[in-house]
Amino acid sequence: MAESGVIPIALDTATGNVRPLLHEIRHALTRLLNTGEPTVIDLGALPLSETELEQLQAQLGKGEVRAELHALGVSLIQETRYSGVWLIRHMNESQESAGMFIEISKMPELLYAQMEDIQDGLGRLEHELNEQPPF
Amino acid sequence: MTSTEFLLWVKGTGFTLAIAVFAAGIVLRLAEIWSLGRKPDLAEAKGNANTAGVRTIFNRFIPDKGIWDRSAFIIIAAWFFHVGLFVVIFFFVPHILLIDSIIGLQWPGLPTPIVDAFAVITMVGLLAMLFHRITQPVKKYLSTFEDYLVWAVTFLPLLTGYLAYHRLLFSPDMLLAMHILSVELLLVLLPFTKLSHSFTFLLARWYNGAISGFRGVQS
Amino acid sequence: MPKNTLGEHLRQQGMSRRSFLKFCSLLASGMALSPALVPRIAQALEATRRPSVIWLSFQECTGCTESLTRSHTPTVEGLIFDAISLDYHHTLQAASGHAAEAAREEAMKENFGQYILVVDGSIPLDNPGFSTIAGISNLDMLKETAKGAAAIVAVGTCAAFGGLPKANPNPTGAVPVSDIITDKPIINVSGCPPIPVVITGVLAHILTFGGLPELDDLGRPAAFYGQSIHDRCYRRPFYEKGLFAETFDDEGAKKGWCLYKLGCKGPVTFNACATTKWNEGTSFPIESGHGCIGCSEPDFWDFGGFYEALSRPTGQTGKNAVYGVAAGTAVGAAVWAMNRAKKEEAVRGHEKLTMDELNREGEES
Numbered sequence A: 001m002a003e004s005g006v007i008p009i010a011l012d013t014a015t016g017n018v019r020p021l022l023h024e025i026r027h028a029l030t031r032l033l034n035t036g037e038p039t040v041i042d043l044g045a046l047p048l049s050e051t052e053l054e055q056l057q058a059q060l061g062k063g064e065v066r067a068e069l070h071a072l073g074v075s076l077i078q079e080t081r082y083s084g085v086w087l088i089r090h091m092n093e094s095q096e097s098a099g100m101f102i103e104i105s106k107m108p109e110l111l112y113a114q115m116e117d118i119q120d121g122l123g124r125l126e127h128e129l130n131e132q133p134p135f
Numbered sequence B: 001m002t003s004t005e006f007l008l009w010v011k012g013t014g015f016t017l018a019i020a021v022f023a024a025g026i027v028l029r030l031a032e033i034w035s036l037g038r039k040p041d042l043a044e045a046k047g048n049a050n051t052a053g054v055r056t057i058f059n060r061f062i063p064d065k066g067i068w069d070r071s072a073f074i075i076i077a078a079w080f081f082h083v084g085l086f087v088v089i090f091f092f093v094p095h096i097l098l099i100d101s102i103i104g105l106q107w108p109g110l111p112t113p114i115v116d117a118f119a120v121i122t123m124v125g126l127l128a129m130l131f132h133r134i135t136q137p138v139k140k141y142l143s144t145f146e147d148y149l150v151w152a153v154t155f156l157p158l159l160t161g162y163l164a165y166h167r168l169l170f171s172p173d174m175l176l177a178m179h180i181l182s183v184e185l186l187l188v189l190l191p192f193t194k195l196s197h198s199f200t201f202l203l204a205r206w207y208n209g210a211i212s213g214f215r216g217v218q219s
Numbered sequence C: 001m002p003k004n005t006l007g008e009h010l011r012q013q014g015m016s017r018r019s020f021l022k023f024c025s026l027l028a029s030g031m032a033l034s035p036a037l038v039p040r041i042a043q044a045l046e047a048t049r050r051p052s053v054i055w056l057s058f059q060e061c062t063g064c065t066e067s068l069t070r071s072h073t074p075t076v077e078g079l080i081f082d083a084i085s086l087d088y089h090h091t092l093q094a095a096s097g098h099a100a101e102a103a104r105e106e107a108m109k110e111n112f113g114q115y116i117l118v119v120d121g122s123i124p125l126d127n128p129g130f131s132t133i134a135g136i137s138n139l140d141m142l143k144e145t146a147k148g149a150a151a152i153v154a155v156g157t158c159a160a161f162g163g164l165p166k167a168n169p170n171p172t173g174a175v176p177v178s179d180i181i182t183d184k185p186i187i188n189v190s191g192c193p194p195i196p197v198v199i200t201g202v203l204a205h206i207l208t209f210g211g212l213p214e215l216d217d218l219g220r221p222a223a224f225y226g227q228s229i230h231d232r233c234y235r236r237p238f239y240e241k242g243l244f245a246e247t248f249d250d251e252g253a254k255k256g257w258c259l260y261k262l263g264c265k266g267p268v269t270f271n272a273c274a275t276t277k278w279n280e281g282t283s284f285p286i287e288s289g290h291g292c293i294g295c296s297e298p299d300f301w302d303f304g305g306f307y308e309a310l311s312r313p314t315g316q317t318g319k320n321a322v323y324g325v326a327a328g329t330a331v332g333a334a335v336w337a338m339n340r341a342k343k344e345e346a347v348r349g350h351e352k353l354t355m356d357e358l359n360r361e362g363e364e365s
Helices: A018-035 A050-060 A115-131 B003-036 B049-059 B065-070 B072-091 B093-103 B112-135 B137-142 B145-166 B172-192 B194-215 C006-012 C017-030 C035-047 C063-069 C074-083 C097-110 C138-146 C156-161 C196-209 C236-241 C317-349 C355-364
Strands: A039-042 A066-070 A074-079 A085-091 A097-104 C052-057 C085-089 C115-120 C149-155 C186-189
Touching: A018 A039, A018 A050, A018 A097, A039 C017, A039 C035, A050 A085, A085 C017, A097 C017, A115 C017, B003 B172, B003 B194, B003 C317, B049 B194, B065 B072, B072 B093, B072 B112, B072 B145, B112 B137, B112 B145, B112 C236, B145 B172, B145 B194, B172 B194, C006 C035, C006 C074, C017 C035, C017 C196, C035 C196, C052 C097, C052 C138, C063 C196, C074 C196, C085 C097, C097 C138, C115 C138, C115 C156, C138 C149, C149 C156, C149 C196, C156 C186, C186 C196
Parallel strands: C052 C085, C052 C115, C115 C149, C149 C186
Antiparallel strands: A039 A097, A066 A074, A074 A085, A085 A097
């Protein structure tokens, strides 16, 4: 958020949404364990103050995996202290924040190689080997 | 007509008309009362008419023991209702801004939840009085259409105002328009119905006090 | 209508599946939809054919187009623009004059009954010469183009409700699209200008679901116009506490108190500003210290002044109250005079009893 000098443009009005959100994550994790069903939470759809967002991030902490995706701009995917809970931050091609999500799954959907892309890659490799072998 | 057009009309033309009728009505009623005239009392004054008149305006706020014994319920309900109505009308910030734009006077308002609580008290008081009116046989017998009409036009602004503040049932602009319209109805009817007691009570009490004061007796 | 599907089109442009999925999740977020719908959105977008869009600009200031083309998430909005085939937009297209009009006519003919018509600006009904494009009056062009449209998106408050041109005294006789076209579905995307993601969100909704989003009673998509600015305002607690800024530079203003007294129209204005925000998500007007002017509502220009508190009457009430008092005084004086005359007559008619009369009465009984 931009600074505006002396006038506090954004008042940190607590929404009280952090606790319910953590409970939602708890339910989602239970569901993942029992049925394997993943959940995605859009943080943009939920009012959170700056402080609360920081509180949430502090609570989630950092886990073992951190991945960087380069597709339509950078996306940062961070596993949290709770295995299976991923914090995903999408940025656009101008490095501006475009969205933030929490995904509760064994692996974020975006990290899997996609069949269409695999198909494309295979086609490219075949083409390259046939037409212009590099070695 | 969309709700915005409705709101614009009640805020503009509608309100202007209502205020003009209200102002004209009050002046007319006051002129009527004053023009009744009284002959000069040639007897020797045994006390000060004016101080007794002013005193009576205030001490009639406290009910007489006899009346209290007979109808404590209605006095309590009416007290809550009148005090509540006064607070709701004159201490809600948007109302103060409205009054300021008409007569150019401002004063500090109260926090909205407090005004909100008074609005509830006021409505409960009004409902209690209506209940009393329709359950007491004598009172019911004495009640005319006008009594129910003035009750309704007093209750409606409170109800619509409450709904508008809490944004219930209708869209906010519709609620605000309905609230303003109900107040306009109240303003138009006030000078020409029993509701005129909101200003004539001053004259009546003053006059009662003044004649007693002149004679040197307690009013 | 272009032959290939949107999925094929994007892949041809070198977009990976991962990028597409990321785009879909951002799109869902922008449309205020649950992330659970992302797979459905992806599936629908892939299979859909790129719709032809004709964009007509009438009595407008190009602010709506500016809002869209300078939107803060260029990736998402840009891709939606890729996802449609914008066949006519006289500000953005390279062609002009006859070539431009020919493009419009061709798009209309080829996609009759299927294209989306976007309109910004109001339409003058007074003199058709007030606003014309290529010698065609706005009214004629709207009627002609609307005939083959599947749906109409009225972008901006001018197209949706008449806006600035319709403001009192409405010199051009301006009307919104919905006053002229009554036999087509119309989506009103109001705002002066509308929030960019709302414009693209509506297009995305049509693309993904093939139908109209849920609309409110003013024809606006409920997902974005479902809540008032006041209801989502972070300064709302100050309104409740009765803490108001009295001027734009007093202590209250510096502390971020409620702007109701300074004319904020937030309580009766429906828009997504408080949640979506403007300028790369930086803030929205109230956050910058200025009250909401109500730009997404009909007739907001005539709402009694941007700096007049909402509860203040818009007419000249004080002056009219004086007229009222004057009228009351005049009638009162007449009543007074009548009462006076009546009383005097009574006094004149009053006859004093004489002793004779009393004695006579005594004798008679």
